[in-house]
Amino acid sequence: MTIFNFSAGPAVLPKAVLQQAQAELLDWHRTGMSVMEMSHRGKEFMSIAAQAEADLRELMGIPSNYKVLFLQGGATQQFSMVPLNLLRGKASADYLNTGIWSEKAITEAQKFCRVNVVATGAANGFSDVPKMATWQCDKNAAYLHITPNETIGGVEFDSLPACGDVPLVADLSSTILSRKIDVAKFGLIYAGAQKNIGPAGLTIVIVREDLIGHAPVGTPTMLDYQTHADNDSMYNTPPTYGMYIAGLVFTWLKQNGGIAAMEQTNIAKANLLYAAIDNSADFYRCPVAKNYRSRMNVPFKTRDASTDAEFVKQADARGLLQLKGHKLAGGMRASIYNAMPIEGVQALVNFMQEFAAAN
Numbered sequence: 001m002t003i004f005n006f007s008a009g010p011a012v013l014p015k016a017v018l019q020q021a022q023a024e025l026l027d028w029h030r031t032g033m034s035v036m037e038m039s040h041r042g043k044e045f046m047s048i049a050a051q052a053e054a055d056l057r058e059l060m061g062i063p064s065n066y067k068v069l070f071l072q073g074g075a076t077q078q079f080s081m082v083p084l085n086l087l088r089g090k091a092s093a094d095y096l097n098t099g100i101w102s103e104k105a106i107t108e109a110q111k112f113c114r115v116n117v118v119a120t121g122a123a124n125g126f127s128d129v130p131k132m133a134t135w136q137c138d139k140n141a142a143y144l145h146i147t148p149n150e151t152i153g154g155v156e157f158d159s160l161p162a163c164g165d166v167p168l169v170a171d172l173s174s175t176i177l178s179r180k181i182d183v184a185k186f187g188l189i190y191a192g193a194q195k196n197i198g199p200a201g202l203t204i205v206i207v208r209e210d211l212i213g214h215a216p217v218g219t220p221t222m223l224d225y226q227t228h229a230d231n232d233s234m235y236n237t238p239p240t241y242g243m244y245i246a247g248l249v250f251t252w253l254k255q256n257g258g259i260a261a262m263e264q265t266n267i268a269k270a271n272l273l274y275a276a277i278d279n280s281a282d283f284y285r286c287p288v289a290k291n292y293r294s295r296m297n298v299p300f301k302t303r304d305a306s307t308d309a310e311f312v313k314q315a316d317a318r319g320l321l322q323l324k325g326h327k328l329a330g331g332m333r334a335s336i337y338n339a340m341p342i343e344g345v346q347a348l349v350n351f352m353q354e355f356a357a358a359n
Ligand SMILES: *Cc1c(COP(=O)(O)O)cnc(C)c1O
Pocket: 009, 073, 074, 075, 076, 077, 101, 147, 149, 150, 151, 171, 172, 173, 174, 192, 193, 195
């Protein structure tokens, strides 16, 4: 049976990457060592880290005045590191609220400063993104934080506000590398690796250099971007194996046409799945407004919770795994990150049609 894994994260990785990791597990490039056993300061691992960074820079077109940091602590730790480092003496920061992950970032930032919520999708149950013309941005804000893809709600947007000198900060955990973005428009980007990059335990931060070095006195060393920027992410032991796998994923992306090609496939995959939902005579419903439907995380429901549970159970038996929705959302969620082949989405759509016909 062919298995397709729709987990929201940790999520599916490209099979070719896992096979290469398997082949190199015991002996990396005739060193006689596993990558897991290498000193992070040895020439072998230093070359793995340098290549991973170079490949990510090439894939995303990261300008030279940005640092790429390989950290730990997940995207969740960035909810605190961003205000700690980027407030720069200012009293408040702007946040757009598009759902559960935005709210977590907001709640954490409130420990450090006054948070001005520029707009919220709460009134519409976070089924869309408030129109940019309605955002109440503060030109004195330290930064504006957005979550361009809400992994739980399945809400995605790609238009960026013009916020003058206010740096734009984005949690790209579940959309990084899935579509083209212009890094130069952002002050800081962060992403936990376990959705579209690699295994859990690695967090990538891409930060404009002038935003580094402003953490207040008393900031824990490990929470200061300066520490990591000054030490090429090797102030302490970095998540070496995660960086190695991420590097293999970057190579795989380059070999498969880069982000532009990935984006085209992702559009095709999302179109296929949303069409199956929309053409199901209301058997399946997606709560998200059409213009804001995520290409990465597709939430949907049937008429009731017991049918949803039956759907998940039967899908699982067919090798269509981890389709149960987030506990806060219920229903189903299909996460269709870069590593999910279109064949997996087609198999899901086939099953959805069969299940609808039988129920
Ligand atoms: C998964 C996720 C997080 C949390 O990431 P951790 O690595 O578990 O801290 C934060 N934001 C978004 C958008 C996510 O998808």
